[in-house]
Amino acid sequence: MKIDDLLPQLFPNGHDIAFDGDYFAGPAGDVAVIGTRDRAAIGAALSHRMAGEVLRICRDHPGRPILLLVDTLGQKMSRRDETICLNAYIAHLAKCLDHARGRGHRIIGLVYGEAVSAGFLSSSMLADACYALPEAEVKVMNLPAMSRVTKIPLERLEELSQSSAVFAPGVENYIAMGAVRGIWEGDLAACLERALAEDPGPDTRRTLGEQRGGRTLARRVSADVRGDAA
Amino acid sequence: MTSWLEATARERIAGLLDPGSFTEFVPPEARITSPHLAQLNQPAAFDDGVAVGRGTLEGAPMLIAAQEGAFMGGAVGEVHGAKITGLLERALDERAPVLLLLESGGVRLHEANAGLIAVSEIMRAILALRGAGVPVIVLNGGRVGVFGGMGIATCLCDRLIMSEDARLGLSGPEVIETTMGVEEFDAADRALVWRVTGGKNRAIFGEAVLVPDDIAAFRAAIRLDPVPLDVEAEHALLGARLDRFGAAEDALDIWADLGIETPARLPLLDTDDFLSAIEGKLA
Amino acid sequence: MERLEYEFDGGAPVAPRNRPTLTGVLGSGNLEVLVEPADLGGRVRVEVQTAAVGFGAIWQAVLADVFARWQVGDIRVSINDAGATPAVVALRLDQALSDHTGGGA
8 A cells, every 4th residue: 555545544633744755754643653665675874764763752752652654675785884784773773662662662563565574674573563454565585586596496486385374475474473463454543543552562473373373383492492491 | 723613503602611511402302393494305404503502601601592504504494593582581581691603694585484583583582681681692703694684683782793704794795786786786706795794894883893713712702791772872873873984985985084094904904903903993 | 305214233332321412514515413322222223314315225335334333233313414425424424423422433
């Protein structure tokens, strides 16, 4: 969905979100919105700007929930950004979101366009809960590129992706594996309200993935390592 | 001297910890292997490419994980990632310091979704430890370096100890070249690759403590006092870096801008001479 | 992928208290070898999981040679192989048995 179509549905009472290129931010009622559009590449400058907005919200509006609306094709592929340590900038955004969480800000992620690889890692995946629209695209890599890198025939990958959630693109796979909590359809404002009312609790994605049958080992193996105190 | 670069993950653990002190959790004989590899005709390792456990360092108890770069480039799959997350969560329970001996190309494509989610669980678990003041130290000296999501996770930790042979980045040079073209990044130019991603450039930016390629040097550089996280100060620092160096064409220009004399010689210096050359000139 | 199984007569049983040992890494052209004590009446059982299909006879020959030299029994040997040459296999098995028994051949 285009952001211009999405915002009125999420905020029927209006908003004060301001756009600057592929970045946008601003308040909508009691919610602070931070996002990107047009499949933005997450580079050092963009992630630094998003982190700055998170810190500003913590200072100026303590406790205000944060909604991340990130449409991204992934991290920016740039020699200059890598030279100044792009991962430190994306890690900084993660630290700022966690800082906000620690100060009582609820953090909700909604994938409304694309969420790819490190662009997803640095945004909605760090939320207390991540949701998606039905037409959202979530992936690490498309199958033809995956076939080239792994040297596994494309036909084989396509065939396996019918029965396995583990590698192929698709929001339904991320739901099965517990990373996407649910799909928002119909009254999106009501969906947002319900999500904000839920108790965030700890990281429950492994448990969800196990219950939904998409990720059957992660919870058990991590629990074995955590509890193997003998 | 025992080379970190040449050692396997298990040799690194043995060389780092007090002799005989390592106890592994979910060890190889438990055969908790990846269930996703066989259908793609990939052999699965008994430990899924990472050893996790506990031991002591000069008598002090700690938890430790070591990724094996020779197995699928140290890439993170479902089991591999869950072992690291479980270890980090155990560290929170026990308030025990963690040593992460990382060597990873990022997410394992054969189980890409599970790997990506696992990396985000690792990130959340590291952030919880930072919040609780339990130190997490990354040691990066392997041939693969640390890239992708594990490169982000690395920058969440208290400290990074790195050799000049090691690399740290987000997208690998080959991926950038394939996606953006050789003008953006010539991945065959090894000197360029190391100027961008290598231990020396990361040390100049204060992201890493540089040590020689020697297991004893890595051990001697470990400090276990937690580093307080000040997000406002970090924001200012990264903003200043972006303003001053974000448009720099080459690391050499940055090093010259910092007042380092004849920056072109930096890649040739051994660790001690390099550290003298950049003293007081960090970005 | 191919799974192969072998048994050999073995020899002197290794100490049942020996801890399992893992030797080598599963990198390209390499293999990892897990050696565990097992009550097999003095025999040796070997399981091979290999990416290279159709080399069963060569595995049989290399393994028979190694265990004829070592004369150890009551062990279970599990191998994951990513296309190692017979020379590398023999070398790694010697290393693995040495690691497990705490001494040279």
